[in-house]
Amino acid sequence: MSRLYMARNPKVAARGLDGEMMIMSGRDSTLFTLNKTATILWQSADGTTPLDEIVERRICADFEVEPAEALHDAESLARELASHEILQISEEPIPPRNAAAGESRTGESQ
Amino acid sequence: MPELTTEVERLSLVIEIGGIPVRVHTTDPAFLSMLQDRYDGFVTSVESGEDCEAAAERLAEIDFEIELTPTRFADPEAVVRVTQHRGRWTLERGDFRAEWEPASRRGTIRQTANPYSIDAVLRIAHTLVLARQGGFLLHSASAIRNGKAFLFAGVSEAGKTTISRLAPPDATLLTDEISYVRKRDAGYVAYGTPFTGELAKLGENVSAPIAGLYLLAKGAENRIDPIPPAEAARSLLANLLFFAEDEELVQATFHSAFEFVSRVPVSRLTFVPDARVWELIG
Numbered sequence: 201m202s203r204l205y206m207a208r209n210p211k212v213a214a215r216g217l218d219g220e221m222m223i224m225s226g227r228d229s230t231l232f233t234l235n236k237t238a239t240i241l242w243q244s245a246d247g248t249t250p251l252d253e254i255v256e257r258r259i260c261a262d263f264e265v266e267p268a269e270a271l272h273d274a275e276s277l278a279r280e281l282a283s284h285e286i287l288q289i290s291e292e293p294i295p296p297r298n299a300a301a302g303e304s305r306t307g308e309s310q
Numbered sequence: 311m312p313e314l315t316t317e318v319e320r321l322s323l324v325i326e327i328g329g330i331p332v333r334v335h336t337t338d339p340a341f342l343s344m345l346q347d348r349y350d351g352f353v354t355s356v357e358s359g360e361d362c363e364a365a366a367e368r369l370a371e372i373d374f375e376i377e378l379t380p381t382r383f384a385d386p387e388a389v390v391r392v393t394q395h396r397g398r399w400t401l402e403r404g405d406f407r408a409e410w411e412p413a414s415r416r417g418t419i420r421q422t423a424n425p426y427s428i429d430a431v432l433r434i435a436h437t438l439v440l441a442r443q444g445g446f447l448l449h450s451a452s453a454i455r456n457g458k459a460f461l462f463a464g465v466s467e468a469g470k471t472t473i474s475r476l477a478p479p480d481a482t483l484l485t486d487e488i489s490y491v492r493k494r495d496a497g498y499v500a501y502g503t504p505f506t507g508e509l510a511k512l513g514e515n516v517s518a519p520i521a522g523l524y525l526l527a528k529g530a531e532n533r534i535d536p537i538p539p540a541e542a543a544r545s546l547l548a549n550l551l552f553f554a555e556d557e558e559l560v561q562a563t564f565h566s567a568f569e570f571v572s573r574v575p576v577s578r579l580t581f582v583p584d585a586r587v588w589e590l591i592g
Contacts, residue, residue, distance in 0.1 A: 211557045213560055213561040213564035213565065215543070215564070215565070215568050217539050217540040217543055217568065218538055218539055218540040219540075220540040220544075222540070222543065222544060222547070224547065224560055224561075224564045225560070226556075226557030226560045226561060227555060227557070228555065229552055229554075229560050231544070231547050231548065233544060
C-alpha cells in the first residue's frame with residue numbers, strides 16, 4: 201500500500217488563534233477555518249512524515265477511533281485540503297525546499 | 311503652408327483620501343467638474359503653472375491619466391480582477407481597465423465618463439497601498455465621538471446605514487459604508503471617506519484613533535457583548551475589502567487583520583433601530 205505525504209502550501213497565509221486555525225488562500229483570498237482534525241493534519245504536514253504515522257500518533261492517540269477508519273477519513277480530508285491548495289500531497293516525501301517555506305508566522309498567535 | 315496644431319488642455323485634481331493623495335488628469339472639463347462634486351471635501355484642485363503642478367506631482371502617491379472612452383454597454387457588477395506582473399498592477403472590471411506602476415507612481419484609467427468606475431479604481435488602489443502599510447478598507451460604517459473613532463462592521467442589511475443615520479449631532483460620520491483604517495504607532499486610525507452606501511452622504515475628511523470595532527446585529531435590545539479573538543479575526547477578515555490576486559499582499563492583509571484584533575477591542579453590538587443605541591457608544 202502506498203503512503204501519503206503532506207506539506208503545507210507556502211502560498212497560503214495561516215494563523216492559529218484560541219485553538220482555531222484560519223487559512224487564507226493566496227490565490228483568491230478565500231478564508232478557511234480548519235476543524236480539529238484538519239488542524240492536526242496542517243500542523244503535522246512536514247512533507248516527510250507519512251499520513252499513517254500522523255494518524256497513529258496524533259489522531260488515534262487523542263480520539264477514540266479505529267485506526268483504519270481514522271486513516272481513511274484523514275486521507276479524504278488531506279485530499280480535500282489539497283483540492284483547495286492548502287496542502288500539497290504526494291506519494292513520495294516532499295522536499296523541504298517546496299514545503300512550509302512560508303510558515304514562519306503560522307504559530308505566532310497560537 | 312502653416313502647420314495646424316491642436317492643443318488640448320490637461321486638467322488635474324488631487325483626491326486625497328486617508329492622507330494619501332491621488333492625482334488624476336483628464337482633458338474633459340465636464341468629467342473634472344463631476345469629480346470635484348463627487349469628492350467634495352477630499353479634492354485639491356491643481357492650478358495651471360509649473361510650481362503647483364510640480365508640487366502636486368511630488369506629493370501624489372498615485373498619478374492617474376484618465377482616458378475617457380465612448381459610451382458602451384458594460385457591466386459594473388462584473389467580477390473585479392486585480393493582478394500584478396513585473397511591478398505593474400492591472401485593475402479590470404467590465405466597465406474599466408486601469409494600470410498602475412507603484413515604482414513610477416504613474417498609471418492610467420480607461421473608462422467611460424461615469425463616476426462609478428473611477429470610484430472602484432480608487433478603492434482598489436487604496437487597498438493596494440494600505441496592504442503594504444498594515445492598513446485596510448473595511449465594510450463598515452465609522453464615526454468619531456469624543457475624539458475617538460468607532461467602526462460598525464457588517465454585511466449588507468446588518469445595519470451600517472441605520473447606525474449612521476441614528477448618529478447624534480456630536481458624532482462625526484466618517485462613512486456609512488467603507489471605513490479607511492491605517493496603522494499608526496501602536497494603534498490604528500480611521501479616516502473619513504467619500505465612499506458612500508445607502509445614505510449617499512460623504513464622510514467628513516477627518517481622522518481619529520480607533521477605540522473599538524463593533525460587529526452589528528439587529529436585536530430586541532441594545533447591548534454590547536465581548537467576542538472571542540478568533541471570532542473577531544474571522545469576522546474582520548470576512549468584511550475586508552481586498553481584490554488582489556497576489557500572494558504577498560494577501561499574506562500581508564491577512565496578518566494585518568490579526569494584528570488589528572490584538573490591539574483594538576472588538577465586540578458585538580446588538581441594537582434596536584432607535585437613537586438610544588448611541589448611549590452605549592463613546
